[in-house]
Amino acid sequence: MPDGAPKKTSRIQKRNRRLILEAALDVFSRHGYRGATLDQIAAEAGLSKPNILYYFDGKEDIHVTLLSRLMDTWLDPLVAMSPQGEPVAEILSYVQRKLNMARDLPRESRLFANEILQGAPRIAPELTGHLKPLFDEKCALIAEWIAQGRLPSLDPQHLIFSIWSTTQHYADFESQVRILMGPEEDPHARASAHLRRMFEAMLRV
Amino acid sequence: MPDGAPKKTSRIQKRNRRLILEAALDVFSRHGYRGATLDQIAAEAGLSKPNILYYFDGKEDIHVTLLSRLMDTWLDPLVAMSPQGEPVAEILSYVQRKLNMARDLPRESRLFANEILQGAPRIAPELTGHLKPLFDEKCALIAEWIAQGRLPSLDPQHLIFSIWSTTQHYADFESQVRILMGPEEDPHARASAHLRRMFEAMLRV
DNA sequence: TCGTGCCTTTACCAAATGGTAAAATTTAAT
DNA sequence: ATTAAATTTTACCATTTGGTAAAGGCACGA
Numbered sequence: 527m528p529d530g531a532p533k534k535t536s537r538i539q540k541r542n543r544r545l546i547l548e549a550a551l552d553v554f555s556r557h558g559y560r561g562a563t564l565d566q567i568a569a570e571a572g573l574s575k576p577n578i579l580y581y582f583d584g585k586e587d588i589h590v591t592l593l594s595r596l597m598d599t600w601l602d603p604l605v606a607m608s609p610q611g612e613p614v615a616e617i618l619s620y621v622q623r624k625l626n627m628a629r630d631l632p633r634e635s636r637l638f639a640n641e642i643l644q645g646a647p648r649i650a651p652e653l654t655g656h657l658k659p660l661f662d663e664k665c666a667l668i669a670e671w672i673a674q675g676r677l678p679s680l681d682p683q684h685l686i687f688s689i690w691s692t693t694q695h696y697a698d699f700e701s702q703v704r705i706l707m708g709p710e711e712d713p714h715a716r717a718s719a720h721l722r723r724m725f726e727a728m729l730r731v
Numbered sequence: 732m733p734d735g736a737p738k739k740t741s742r743i744q745k746r747n748r749r750l751i752l753e754a755a756l757d758v759f760s761r762h763g764y765r766g767a768t769l770d771q772i773a774a775e776a777g778l779s780k781p782n783i784l785y786y787f788d789g790k791e792d793i794h795v796t797l798l799s800r801l802m803d804t805w806l807d808p809l810v811a812m813s814p815q816g817e818p819v820a821e822i823l824s825y826v827q828r829k830l831n832m833a834r835d836l837p838r839e840s841r842l843f844a845n846e847i848l849q850g851a852p853r854i855a856p857e858l859t860g861h862l863k864p865l866f867d868e869k870c871a872l873i874a875e876w877i878a879q880g881r882l883p884s885l886d887p888q889h890l891i892f893s894i895w896s897t898t899q900h901y902a903d904f905e906s907q908v909r910i911l912m913g914p915e916e917d918p919h920a921r922a923s924a925h926l927r928r929m930f931e932a933m934l935r936v
Numbered sequence: 937t938c939g940t941g942c943c944t945t946t947a948c949c950a951a952a953t954g955g956t957a958a959a960a961t962t963t964a965a966t
Numbered sequence: 967a968t969t970a971a972a973t974t975t976t977a978c979c980a981t982t983t984g985g986t987a988a989a990g991g992c993a994c995g996a
Contacts, residue, residue, distance in 0.1 A: 538943075557849065561765035564984060577944055577979090578988080585984065623758045636848055639903075643841055643848070644762065646906045653910050661911050683912060684925035691900035692893050698844075698898070701851045705858050706866050707888060720889035743963085743973075769954060782974055784955065 530714060543581050545571045547595070550588045555633035558640045559589055559648075586648065593649045596634050597656060600644055604686075607664055607716060613671040615727045621725050628697035629714050635697035661686065677729060685728075692721055698720065748786055750776045752800070755793045760838040763845045764794055764853070765933075777879040791853065798846060798854045801839050802861060805921055807830060812869055819934045826894055826930050827923065833902035834919050840902035866891065882934060890933075 535543075553562045564585055568575040568627035582588045604645055607616050660682075668682035676683035696703060696717055707713060708715055740748075754776035756835040757919055769790055773780040787793045808828035812821050833840055864887075874886035901908060901922055912918060 540899050542943090558845075561763065561849070563982080566980090574914075574945060575984085576744065576946085580943070639844075640902050642907045643844055644766070646910070650906070650910065653907060655939080657907075658911055673983065680922060680928065681925045685875055685921055686902075687900055687908065687922075688897050688929060690924070691896040691904070694890055695896035699847050699892075701855070701891065702847045702858060702862075705851070705855065706863055716886060717889055717892075720886045720893070723885065724893060724929075725934070725935050728929050730932070741963090741972075747973090766953080768953085779975065780954085781956080781976085785973070916943065 529698070539581070542571075542573065542577075545573065545580055546578055546588065547592055548694055551593055551596075551633050551637060554589060554592065555636040555640070559585075559644065565667070572622055590648050592637065596637065596651060597649075598632070600627075600634060601640065601657065601660060604660060604664055607667070609667055609670075613668075613676045614726070617668075617685075617689075617729060618722060618725060621693065621721050623691060624693040625696065625721060628693050628695075632697035632700060635694050638696040639694065680728070692724075744786070747776075747778065747782075751783055751786055751793065752797055754917055755797055756801075756838050756842060759794060759797065760841040760845070764849065766876050777843075781825065795933065799857060800856075801842065802857055804836070805832075805839060805843065806862065806865060808863060809869055811874070811923065814872055814875075818873075818881045819931070822873075822890075822934060823927060823930060825900065826926050829894060829898040830919075830926060833898050833900075837902035839906060840899050844899065844903040885933070894930070897929075 544565065549567045550562075552570055553566045556562075559564075562585075564575050564578060567588070568578050578588075582591065600604075602621055606623065607620050617653065626683065641647075648652060665682040668677065668685065671677045672679055672682075696713075703713070710716070751772065754772045755767075757775055758771045761767075762771075767790075769780050769783060772793070773783050776783065783793075787796065808825055811828065812825050846852075851858060869891065870887040873882065873885075873890065876882045877884055877887075901919075910920070915921070
């Protein structure tokens with residue numbers, strides 16, 4: 527049914543690729559690209575190293591595949607920010623979705639953080655090709671809201687940066703947050719309330 | 732004059748240790764702990780690898796020494812937040828100092844970010860011993876300001892997290908920021924203005 | 937059941953890497 | 967200048983790591 531070459535991936539192929547990517551997400555997000563080893567990934571996937579290299583062309587291939595596949599999930603909340611909604615509500619729920627993501631998908635957050643920290647050597651093209659257009663589109667949307675007087679005058683680009691940094695902080699710097707906050711009953715709830723208040727204050731016309 | 736063992740470090744020893752730490756800061760901040768190699772550090776310091784191991788006990792020793800030495804510099808702006816000043820002004824200038832630091836010392840920022848991302852395996856003690864008491868002290872100060880009605884009710888801990896994340900973002904995620912912003916005349920000035928407005932709004936009683 | 941092609945394992949390898957031993961050289965106090 | 971200590975280089979080494987070759991096992995349609 528698909529284009530070009532017909533049915534390509536067998537059932538077992540699909541399962542093993544999934545196992546490998548799941549293990550790789552774990553290992554890469556914990557140790558970074560160069561700190562991760564194929565042996566670790568293989569052990570965690572329950573496969574042998576050569577078997578892993580049967581499914582992927584090499585370490586870099588696994589890493590790039592991971593990053594590309596997760597990019598969509600990662601950008602979902604931003605995509606969901608809609609011109610139809612009420613500006614303040616749209617932005618505030620974007621903040622909440624992003625914060626939930628940091629809580630539910632911390633490995634993904636750290637994977638990206640690691641890659642960007644190293645200068646984005648392997649996903650720069652993806653950033654330019656996918657993220658940049660989406661970013662520009664949403665900045666334009668915010669600018670339009672401002673022009674319509676539905677938001678106070680603010681810098682769309684840096685607003686988005688602030689949303690990204692404050693929310694992802696809880697995933698990327700989790701070990702520091704844990705040390706500084708001590709045992710907490712519900713850290714997420716407090717972070718959520720704080721960010722809501724902060725961005726509400728900023729978005730008041 | 733100092734305690735215990737008298738003059739220990741010779742002139743040449745001081746120079747070489749400085750060269751090594753400078754090179755190590757560069758390499759570690761670009762590639763992370765496991766991604767950095769002693770050969771790279773040696774080459775960048777203009778020394779041979781065994782010569783480096785004459786001055787430090789090993790790779791980890793260099794890394795830990797770096798982190799400990801930079802910790803003080805890194806926390807300076809927070810230390811400077813004073814009970815004597817006016818609350819809003821104190822916090823706003825803390826934000827500015829922190830942002831300037833991200834601009835002037837991006838390597839230091841990335842070094843710490845890398846370490847925290849990996850779970851702070853080598854500076855957890857330093858965080859518990861030095862950062863935590865300072866953090867608690869400043870949170871208490873902010874809480875007092877709130878109790879005195881000089882600041883609106885807000886969460887001191889998460890306020891500090893927000894300041895850290897938004898400012899350090901420009902150092903740690905610099906490659907992404909550059910891709911998304913394109914060539915900019917003065918990126919720092921816009922970021923500075925944005926953060927000032929954001930925290931001003933939040934701190935209005 | 938037979939055989940063809942997909943999958944997996946065993947046995948490797950070359951390069952990179954953290955680290956060491958010890959000889960050679962330089963520095964600096966006398 | 968002499969000498970003892972500090973510094974630097976040369977020549978290694980063991981381990982780790984990404985990756986490969988090739989043989990063996992397995993599934994599944996005819």
